[in-house]
Amino acid sequence: MTTNSLPPDPNNLWQPSRGLNKWVERAVIWLFGLFAIISVATTVGIVLSLLFETIEFFQVVSLWNFLTDRQWTPLFSNPQYGILVLLSATFLTSLIALLVAVPLGLLSAIYLSEYASPKLRKWLKPALEILAGVPTVVYGYFALLLVTPFLQLFIPQLGGFNALSAGIVMGIAITPLIASLSEDAIYAVPSALRDGSYALGLTKRETIFGVVLPAALSGIVASIILAVSRAVGETMIVALAAGLNPRLGLNPFVPVMTMTAYIVQVSLGDTPAGSIAFQSIFAVGMTLFLLTLIFNIISFWFVRKFRETYE
Amino acid sequence: MTTNSVSQVATEAALRAKNVNVYYGSSLAVRDVSLDIFKHEITAFIGPSGCGKSTLLRCFNRTNDLITGARVEGKVMFQGTDLYAKDIDPVYVRRRIGMVFQKPNPFTKSIYENIAFAARINGYKGDMDELVENSLRRAALWDEVKDKLKQSGLSLSGGQQQRLCIARTIAIEPEVILMDEPCSALDPISTLQIEELMKELESRYTIVIVTHNMQQASRISDKTAFFNAEAVGAGNKVGYLVEYGDTEQVFNEPIEQATQDYVSGRFG
Amino acid sequence: MTPLSSQATPLDTGWDIEQKEVLNALGRRQGIDRWFSWLALLAVVFSLFVLVVLLVDVLIDGVPVLNWNFFTSFPSRRPAEAGIISALVGTIWVMVLVALFTFPIGVGAGIFLEEFVPDSWLARAIEINISNLAGVPSIIYGLLGLQVFVRILFPITQGRSVLSGALTLALLVLPIVIIATRESLRSIPSSLRQAGFALGATRWQVVRSHVFPLALPGILTGVILALSRAIGETAPLITIGALTYIPFLPDLSLRGLQSPFTVLPIQIYNWVSRPQADFHALAAGAIIVLMVILLLMNATAIYLRNRFQK
Numbered sequence: 060m061t062t063n064s065l066p067p068d069p070n071n072l073w074q075p076s077r078g079l080n081k082w083v084e085r086a087v088i089w090l091f092g093l094f095a096i097i098s099v100a101t102t103v104g105i106v107l108s109l110l111f112e113t114i115e116f117f118q119v120v121s122l123w124n125f126l127t128d129r130q131w132t133p134l135f136s137n138p139q140y141g142i143l144v145l146l147s148a149t150f151l152t153s154l155i156a157l158l159v160a161v162p163l164g165l166l167s168a169i170y171l172s173e174y175a176s177p178k179l180r181k182w183l184k185p186a187l188e189i190l191a192g193v194p195t196v197v198y199g200y201f202a203l204l205l206v207t208p209f210l211q212l213f214i215p216q217l218g219g220f221n222a223l224s225a226g227i228v229m230g231i232a233i234t235p236l237i238a239s240l241s242e243d244a245i246y247a248v249p250s251a252l253r254d255g256s257y258a259l260g261l262t263k264r265e266t267i268f269g270v271v272l273p274a275a276l277s278g279i280v281a282s283i284i285l286a287v288s289r290a291v292g293e294t295m296i297v298a299l300a301a302g303l304n305p306r307l308g309l310n311p312f313v314p315v316m317t318m319t320a321y322i323v324q325v326s327l328g329d330t331p332a333g334s335i336a337f338q339s340i341f342a343v344g345m346t347l348f349l350l351t352l353i354f355n356i357i358s359f360w361f362v363r364k365f366r367e368t369y370e
Numbered sequence: 371m372t373t374n375s376v377s378q379v380a381t382e383a384a385l386r387a388k389n390v391n392v393y394y395g396s397s398l399a400v401r402d403v404s405l406d407i408f409k410h411e412i413t414a415f416i417g418p419s420g421c422g423k424s425t426l427l428r429c430f431n432r433t434n435d436l437i438t439g440a441r442v443e444g445k446v447m448f449q450g451t452d453l454y455a456k457d458i459d460p461v462y463v464r465r466r467i468g469m470v471f472q473k474p475n476p477f478t479k480s481i482y483e484n485i486a487f488a489a490r491i492n493g494y495k496g497d498m499d500e501l502v503e504n505s506l507r508r509a510a511l512w513d514e515v516k517d518k519l520k521q522s523g524l525s526l527s528g529g530q531q532q533r534l535c536i537a538r539t540i541a542i543e544p545e546v547i548l549m550d551e552p553c554s555a556l557d558p559i560s561t562l563q564i565e566e567l568m569k570e571l572e573s574r575y576t577i578v579i580v581t582h583n584m585q586q587a588s589r590i591s592d593k594t595a596f597f598n599a600e601a602v603g604a605g606n607k608v609g610y611l612v613e614y615g616d617t618e619q620v621f622n623e624p625i626e627q628a629t630q631d632y633v634s635g636r637f638g
Numbered sequence: 639m640t641p642l643s644s645q646a647t648p649l650d651t652g653w654d655i656e657q658k659e660v661l662n663a664l665g666r667r668q669g670i671d672r673w674f675s676w677l678a679l680l681a682v683v684f685s686l687f688v689l690v691v692l693l694v695d696v697l698i699d700g701v702p703v704l705n706w707n708f709f710t711s712f713p714s715r716r717p718a719e720a721g722i723i724s725a726l727v728g729t730i731w732v733m734v735l736v737a738l739f740t741f742p743i744g745v746g747a748g749i750f751l752e753e754f755v756p757d758s759w760l761a762r763a764i765e766i767n768i769s770n771l772a773g774v775p776s777i778i779y780g781l782l783g784l785q786v787f788v789r790i791l792f793p794i795t796q797g798r799s800v801l802s803g804a805l806t807l808a809l810l811v812l813p814i815v816i817i818a819t820r821e822s823l824r825s826i827p828s829s830l831r832q833a834g835f836a837l838g839a840t841r842w843q844v845v846r847s848h849v850f851p852l853a854l855p856g857i858l859t860g861v862i863l864a865l866s867r868a869i870g871e872t873a874p875l876i877t878i879g880a881l882t883y884i885p886f887l888p889d890l891s892l893r894g895l896q897s898p899f900t901v902l903p904i905q906i907y908n909w910v911s912r913p914q915a916d917f918h919a920l921a922a923g924a925i926i927v928l929m930v931i932l933l934l935m936n937a938t939a940i941y942l943r944n945r946f947q948k
Contacts, residue, residue, distance in 0.1 A: 080840050087842045091750035094743045095760075098816065099767050101809050105778060108785035166681030174675055175682075183682060185940075190689050192932060194870030196903045197925050200910045201692050204699075204918055231688050238685075251475040255535065257436060259488035259542060260465025264671040269487055274478040285773065292775020294873035295903075299910055319777050319873070326780070326877045332789065340877075344781045348774065355773035462664055493663050 109348055112341030119335050125342065131305035131316070133325075133336050140339060142346055144307045148222065148315035152297050153290035155226025155311060156233060160286055163230070164237025165279065171238070172245045173267055184239075191235035199299030202228035207300065220302030220314035229296045233286045240285065244278025244365060245271060281361035288354035292347060294319035318343050383447075384409045384546055384576040385430050385467075390444035392425050392434065398602070399425050401610045402444075405595055407546070412568060412577045414587035414617065417597035417632070422609020423580045426597075427548050429453075430578065431467040432460040448546075465492060468544035472551040474531035476523030476538075481506075481515050484523045485538045492542050501541055509537035510567050529560025536567065540575070547571070549579040553586065565590050584633060587617065594620040596629045696929070700922030708923055712885045713905065717916035722924050724884040725905035728800065729869050729931070731888060732901055735804030736868045740815045741861055743808075748819025748857075753845050768813045779810045780877025788878050796896035798879040800888055803899060806874050811864035818860020822853040855942050862939040866932050872903035882908040902928045 117125070120140050128141025167187070171180055206224040211217045217224075248271050256266040272279070302314025303324050316324070322340045330337045385407035392400040400422035407413050407430075415423035425434070432453060434440040446453045453463050477484050485502045494501060502519070506512040511533040515526070523534055532552060539547055549568075553561040568577055568590055581587050587594055595614040599607040613620060613629045624630045711721025751761045783806030788797050795802040826849050834844035881898050882905060888894035902924055909921035 080843070084840045084842045088750070088754055091746040091754065094746040095750045095764055095816075097743060097809075098747065098764055098771065098812060101782070101812070102767055102771060104786055105774065105782045108782050109778070112785070163681050163685060166678045167685060170675075170678035170682050174678060183686075186686055186689070187682075189936075190685060192866065192870075192936065193689075193692070194872070194903055194928065194932070196870075196872045196906050196910070197692070197696070197929070200906065200918075200921055200925060201695070203910060205691075205695050231685070234685055249475070251471060251473055252477060254433060254436065254469075254471060255475040255477065256488070257433060257461075258431065258464055258469035258471075259538065260461055260468075260492055260544075261488060262461050262667050262671045264674045265491050265667065269491065270477050288773055289775075292777065294775070294777045295907065298873075299907065319775070322777055322781070323873065323876055326784075326879060341781060344778055348778050351773055351775055351778075352770070355770060358773075359769070459664060459668065461668070462661065465660075465664075491667075493660065 105348065109341050109345045112338045113345045116335065116338035116342040119338075120342075129307050131307075131321075133339055138335070140342075141307070142318075142343070144305045145316060145318045145321055145343065146346075147307050147309060148297075148301065148305075149291055149317040149319070151222045151309050151311060151315060152226040152229060152293075152301055152317055153287060155223060156229035156290045156293075157283070157287065159227050159230025160233045160237050160290075161283060164234045164282075164286070165241055167234065167238040168241035168245055168279075169267060169272075172242050173263070173271070187235045187238055190231070191239070193232070195232060195293065195295040196299070198228050198232045199295045202296055202300035214312060217312050218302070218314050220300060220304070221312050222301050222315050223311040225297045225299075225301035226311065228300065229290055229293050232293070232296065233289050236289060237282050237286050240282030241275070241279045244275040244282065247278070247365075248274045275365070277361045277365035281358045281365065284354050284358040284361065288351045288358070291354070292319065292351050294323060298323040318347050383407065384449060385578070386445075386447040387426065387429070388445040388447070390426065390429060390442065390446060392422065392429060393439075393441040393443070394437070395439040397606050398608045401608050403611045405611060405614050407576060407578055408593065409576050410572060410574075411592040412572055412579060412590055413593045413595065414591035415578065415580045415595050415597060416582075416584060416587050417609070417612075418599060419582070420607040420609065421597040421599040423595075423597045424550050425609065427469075427550055427578060427580050430546070430548055431464045431469055433464070433469060435460050465542065466544055467546040467548060468539040468542070469548040469550065470532070470535050470539055470552045473555050474528055474535055476526070476531050476534050479523060480520045481523050481526070481534060482519040484534055485541045488538060489541050494542075505537040505541035506534075508540055508571070509533045510563060510570075511537055527560075529556050529563060532556060532560065532564060533567065536564070540571065544575070546576040546578065549577065551580050551582060554582060561586070584621075584635075588621050591617045593617060596620060596624075596626075596632060598628050598632070693929075696922045696925050698922075699919050700924075700926045703919050703923035704926065708920075709927075713883055713900075713908075717914065717920055720917075720920055722902065722905060722927060724887060725900050725902045725924065726927065727887050728880075728884065728899040728901045729928075731800050731894075731899065732804050732807060733865055733869050735800065735895075736808045736811065737861065737865055739804065739808035740812055740864055744812050744815025744861070744864070745819050745857055747812075748816045748823065749845060749850070751816070752820045752823040753841065753849070768816060771813050775873075776810055776871055777873040777877055779806055780874030782806070782809070783874060783878040798881070798898055799896045800899035801895040802878055803875050803880055803901070806878055807868040807871060810871065810874060811868045814864040814867065815857075815860050818863070819853070819857050822856030822860070823849060825856065826852050855945070859939045859942050862935050862942070866935045866939075869901070870903060870928070870932060872907055875901060875904055876907070880904050902931075 125140050125142050127143070128139045129143060130139040130141050131144035132139045171183060175183060202224045203220075206228055207217065207219060207221065210224055252270050252274055253266055256270040261269065297317045298320045301317060301320060303316050303320055304314040305316045305321070306313065321343055325336055325340045383406040386405075388404050390400065390403045391398060403426055415427060417423050428434045429442050429446050430448075430453070434442060442454060448463070448467065451458070477487065479487060482502055485505050486498050489498070489501055503512060506515060511530060514530060523531065526534060532555075536552075553564055556564070565586065568579070571577060579587075579591065593615065594617040596612045597609050598612045599609045602608050613624060613626045620629060621633050624633060707719070708721045709726065710723055711719060712724050714720040751764060755761050783802060787795050787802035787805045791802075795805070830848055830852070831844050834848045839847075880900055882900050884898060884900045888897040888899060906921050906924045906928065909917040909924065912918075
């Protein structure tokens with residue numbers, strides 16, 4: 060006697076394999092769930108793989124020395140690991156990049172969202188996307204073989220490797236990032252605010268500067284911070300064009316070595332695992348990771364603040 | 371001034387529309403409107419939605435210019451000068467003819483800056499604190515915000531925000547204030563406050579208000595213009611002026627049957 | 639400009655209603671406006687000009703080396719004999735492998751998050767995690783690959799192999815595929831799912847036969863964009879130790895997966911970093927090849943997007 064109140068199908072034509080279906084359903088959930096966990100596992104993997112070697116590294120080199128030494132000489136018999144040296148180069152190239160990318164990116168964003176006709180906008184946006192899609196090694200080629208010789212025409216003391224052209228080209232490379240994210244923020248400012256400003260007898264530019272940009276400010280700041288994070292982690296342009304000379308200071312005309320360039324240099328060499336030089340790239344990587352993480356979190360916070368204003 | 375003779379003739383008319391047609395792209399939105407707006411009066415535009423009253427309002431300070439594809443035919447005169455003449459800068463028109471919008475749109479700035487910002491750019495030379503205080507007082511907002519001038523304009527309630535928008539408009543002393551359904555997003559108490567405010571402002575400004583609310587029009591306005599819309603083609607509506615006169619006359623003894631039907635609530 | 643005639647008395651003493659001065663000031667303000675709009679246009683034009691200069695420069699330097707030998711030769715110390723065959727084949731290997739890894743995993747994860755556990759804490763946590771991953775510099779992924787794929791999983795990958803490289807890049811671009819999948823699924827109206835449930839189908843049956851086919855073009859667009867990101871990456875592969883001088887092609891077998899490899903960006907990096915101008919020309923030639931591949935992929939993605947957007 061069955062508890063099912065429906066009468067049985069006399070012809071037995073309908074035999075859905077409910078058991079099988081259920082089993083497939085469960086398998087799919089587990090498998091796809093596992094796939095979803097992979098992205099979390101990636102984060103954990105990054106932290107752990109950086110952490111283990113970094114801990115080993117700091118058993119040999121003290122954290123104090125790492126943070127305060129003014130030399131970066133891992134290959135000397137008496138090696139010194141002063142991260143400030145690499146940080147200063149990263150800071151310098153990123154600063155130059157931002158000096159290029161912030162005005163270019165912001166002005167482009169303003170042009171695209173406030174001045175360009177919809178038709179022109181439809182053409183310009185994909186063009187900027189192409190600029191964003193150019194591989195960084197190609198930008199490195201450009202910096203080393205075109206921009207540096209060009210700048211040397213005006214700055215004779217400019218080295219063949221230097222922070223200046225690497226920074227400028229990196230700025231070009233991250234301009235589309237700032238342009239596209241800032242444009243989103245500017246575009247999201249309600250047009251009622253613009254109308255309000257025009258109705259007070261203000262011109263278009265006065266409206267943009269006085270009303271639109273302040274309203275989009277947190278979104279714009281978020282895009283700039285994200286660009287900082289990108290510049291700090293950028294590798295190929297600086298590895299090719301900025302040089303491999305660890306040097307503390309902010310002279311843009313001489314070769315310097317950024318954190319990323321150091322990791323590339325050691326990776327290209329034949330450094331045995333377990334050696335202090337090998338561990339040092341993880342310590343540098345950890346510094347880089349923490350730095351970009353901080354920027355990303357700040358940027359995230361600004362984006363949320365921007366959304367809160369309008370949603 | 372070359373236009374003196376004209377403005378002498380129309381001394382009482384602050385704004386004059388003559389055979390105005392407004393197009394959005396290729397479709398006609400407002401057809402052949404002619405009317406005079408008189409100084410120091412409140413003129414109400416009423417009518418069912420889609421009748422072009424807001425569109426016409428936006429012609430008076432050239433905010434239609436900001437909408438791509440909008441085009442105005444005919445003449446719109448401000449104290450005898452054609453507002454759409456080639457050598458007239460729309461920015462200057464808007465500086466003289468202010469506007470308050472349907473939804474309060476305070477800037478994302480402090481209450482103080484919401485008012486001082488445009489005044490400063492427009493070249494105000496006097497004491498800014500005084501201007502801010504006077505404007506807020508005239509907008510009947512001062513007592514509510516005097517202790518928090520540094521707070522964001524967005525922190526105010528809807529009715530307060532709208533009064534802030536009125537305050538920033540009167541701060542730059544326009545001669546005409548256009549109001550596009552200024553109370554439609556507000557509660558009854560805020561609406562009442564704004565209506566009282568408009569009555570106060572009437573002595574110094576010429577006010578044109580678009581409203582859906584017939585009671586509001588009859589309460590506050592001196593003149594009323596009734597617009598209606600008729601369907602043309604698929605889904606397109608074109609608005610036109612049906613009747614224009616003293617508010618009392620339009621509401622109590624309308625000439626046109628359509629006006630009669632509308633004010634007595636038979637459609638709309 | 640014609641002044642607008644004023645009402646007789648200015649109302650506030652602070653206002654300077656002297657027409658001429660106001661209009662002069664406005665003229666100056668409009669002048670700044672014009673100047674600024676030109677400046678903004680200039681910024682856009684400059685960015686695009688740089689793009690054009692870059693392309694023209696690469697074309698001028700690179701086109702002369704593009705001949706049959708360039709495509710069929712292995713790298714060499716003598717520039718005249720050097721070619722990109724191993725790098726090109728390596729790039730294709732990596733591309734295929736990355737596609738094989740990211741398509742099922744990324745799409746599966748996207749389906750799981752969007753169809754099975756939408757609006758749950760798990761979906762939100764993974765979403766935050768993914769947006770964080772997107773900000774991690776690619777070279778850090780290289781360090782991850784070096785530890786996990788090259789060293790820990792050595793028995794499977796045989797170290798610095800094409801398999802390790804592809805796995806590293808797959809992790810790097812996985813978020814792109816997951817996000818594209820979720821957005822694509824989200825655009826499918828839920829009435830379609832309810833129709834499927836009403837016919838007695840399980841959730842997986844509904845997704846597989848009704849939702850997924852409609853979302854596929856959007857998903858494929860995301861996969862292609864992810865692949866084009868992957869084949870342009872250099873830094874993570876240098877970190878895991880992709881070699882440059884590869885005088886052989888990997889076997890089309892499991893052993894091939896475990897062989898050392900190089901890819902176009904690494905070959906470009908190597909040639910650019912040499913002092914001789916002849917090698918720079920080779921680099922330019924390889925850049926042309928890489929950019930053409932990227933352009934074709936992007937064109938495909940745009941075609942897919944436009945074609946199926948209806």
